[in-house]
């Protein structure tokens with residue numbers, strides 16, 4: 135497997151768009167997203183300190199339910215937990231229950247869970263993560279584990295854990311814009327590697343596809359969106375993902391610059407990674423909300439370009455790093471509190 139195609143694997147599909155997609159469309163996307171973000175200025179605002187212990191605790195709590203695979207009791211219990219936690223943090227909570235149809239026709243009882251702050255404001259930022267976990271550890275080095283579920287401390291749990299801590303901070307002190315914390319379901323039910331049928335990118339990200347077509351409030355829009363996926367791995371390196379650069383280059387640069395300003399250069403790498411089929415792709419394609427993905431890329435990892443434990447039975451709390459959670463969480467807080 136070569137370097138480029140490795141880049142494309144995610145709980146998501148091999149894609150072959152990187153080389154052709156970017157060059158001639160860059161100018162358009164750049165021009166388009168410069169308006170949405172407004173002028174770049176240094177604004178003095180007090181930014182809350184992100185508490186990584188707290189985010190870690192919210193991940194641990196999700197993991198304590200077991201794998202959060204749709205149509206299981208653990209999944210239902212976790213949905214209730216996330217709903218009540220967002221309510222406890224003062225959000226107006228929307229629970230969007232829907233039937234998703236999986237690649238093999240299975241009906242997945244799914245729920246997108248949305249916590250809205252300052253819902254009357256027209257100026258909004260959307261923060262996304264997926265909260266479901268993968269039913270199959272189909273990238274485990276031991277093939278015997280391929281039919282066992284992933285615990286999903288990092289893949290699922292980490293993005294949600296960071297956003298719950300962001301919610302807790304917003305409840306203490308509101309930023310200038312309205313914030314929506316949007317937790318997608320059924321991201322990781324894409325056809326397993328052992329599936330013999332056709333693999334399609336829209337087998338993945340069923341919750342974000344649904345929400346993008348049927349948002350939780352009619353005509354919903356936001357100034358921009360940030361998706362967090364697998365943001366808790368040890369020594370994670372976040373390269374600038376290809377679709378993020380394609381759809382929202384200015385926002386990508388702004389977030390990476392902010393991370394560097396805060397001293398997180400070790401995590402936020404000022405280089406382009408590959409394109410990844412993830413929830414942000416469907417948000418970008420279906421809605422007008424320019425959305426980036428903060429997702430790790432390990433260019434030299436033989437096991438997976440998403441890291442050693444990706445889609446294995448070892449995606450557990452032992453492999454979660456508070457330092458990585460802090461780097462991502464503090465960067466997101468700075469971006470949303472500095473937005474006017």
Ligand SMILES: [Zn+2]
Pocket residue numbers: 144145268289322445
């Ligand atoms: Zn996954």
